[in-house]
Amino acid sequence: DADVTQTPRNRITKTGKRIMLECSQTKGHDRMYWYRQDPGLGLRLIYYSFDVKDINKGEISDGYSVSRQAQAKFSLSLESAIPNQTALYFCATSDGLYSNQPQHFGDGTRLSIL
Amino acid sequence: DQQVKQNSPSLSVQEGRISILNCDYTNSMFDYFLWYKKYPAEGPTFLISISSIKDKNEDGRFTVFLNKSAKHLSLHIVPSQPGDSAVYFCAASAQAQGGSEKLVFGKGTKLTVNP
Numbered sequence: 607d608a609d610v611t612q613t614p615r616n617r618i619t620k621t622g623k624r625i626m627l628e629c630s631q632t633k634g635h636d637r638m639y640w641y642r643q644d645p646g647l648g649l650r651l652i653y654y655s656f657d658v659k660d661i662n663k664g665e666i667s668d669g670y671s672v673s674r675q676a677q678a679k680f681s682l683s684l685e686s687a688i689p690n691q692t693a694l695y696f697c698a699t700s701d702g703l704y705s706n707q708p709q710h711f712g713d714g715t716r717l718s719i720l
Numbered sequence: 721d722q723q724v725k726q727n728s729p730s731l732s733v734q735e736g737r738i739s740i741l742n743c744d745y746t747n748s749m750f751d752y753f754l755w756y757k758k759y760p761a762e763g764p765t766f767l768i769s770i771s772s773i774k775d776k777n778e779d780g781r782f783t784v785f786l787n788k789s790a791k792h793l794s795l796h797i798v799p800s801q802p803g804d805s806a807v808y809f810c811a812a813s814a815q816a817q818g819g820s821e822k823l824v825f826g827k828g829t830k831l832t833v834n835p
Binding site for chain 2: 610646647648649650651654664696698706708709710711712713714
């Protein structure tokens, strides 16, 4: 079983719809992240959370919100989806106990907004 | 303004030869650097990292070199294998600017290793 699981893996929806992407992890990590990847642009940080009560905006948080329901779960919401939010979305986790620990990624959610 | 740059979108090498992937950065506060490998339909996988107190880190066939004065790092893969064909992302973080967990990624270089 994957350590970092993202659901759904693929989603096609219409402009204006509310979308929730979910991420769960079994690694026991405190820190969780949401990124988006666009062709030719690498990964950009949307939101990150260092624990259940700590939520922080990343580089491109406009149009997104997040919820850290538990240590193991971190969801990303698009309240009113727009076509330029079509992208590949990745969730990641890291161990906050030590510094300089690599992030571990899920396999992504491919989101298409028509 | 792009803080981490991978100027080569793609690289093609023959199996058994050396692959060298390059990365430049502009933020002098960066003190931790990582390389990730990504296959299609999968998430990025951590490959190797280096702290700014070192200039080289080696793990099997993979070696990362850091030149702080030039703000440049490179990933060497020797010998290259067809299974190494993937997109490679360079990433960096600054302990003083949000901690080692806030990574800034380059755009990636697609490596193709030909049999």
